[in-house]
Amino acid sequence: MNDSGGEAGQRRERWVSVTLQSRKVCLDGTGDELTYAGVLITNYDHGVKVCETWLPLGVDPSEADDEELIHQLREALLWQAGRPPQADAG
Numbered sequence: 001m002n003d004s005g006g007e008a009g010q011r012r013e014r015w016v017s018v019t020l021q022s023r024k025v026c027l028d029g030t031g032d033e034l035t036y037a038g039v040l041i042t043n044y045d046h047g048v049k050v051c052e053t054w055l056p057l058g059v060d061p062s063e064a065d066d067e068e069l070i071h072q073l074r075e076a077l078l079w080q081a082g083r084p085p086q087a088d089a090g
Contacts, residue, residue, distance in 0.1 A: 016076040017042040023054070039069060041076045 021040045024033050038056040042049055053072050058065060 012080075014043070014045050014080045014082065016080045017044065018073065018076075020057075021054070041072055043076060043079055 017040075019040050019042075020037060022035055022037050024035050026033055036056055038054050041053045041055070043051045053076070055065075055069055055072060
């Protein structure tokens with residue numbers, strides 16, 4: 001899953017996977033299951049998973065839901081690039 005990129009064709013050792021995933025939750029005592037979709041953001045460093053962030057996707061997402069998804073994607077991509085998050089300019 002490593003690819004060429006970065007400066008002077010260096011191999012990228014960090015990468016981020018973004019996938020759509022369904023999760024099931026068993027409700028206590030009832031045996032019923034609830035299934036819902038979300039976005040799974042997984043960070044890898046030298047082939048080793050270092051963290052995961054799962055964000056639920058609602059049927060009717062709010063602006064706050066969209067902003068959180070954008071924030072998490074931005075953080076993951078900055079991490080992949082090896083750069084710290086930038087302070088908001090404004």
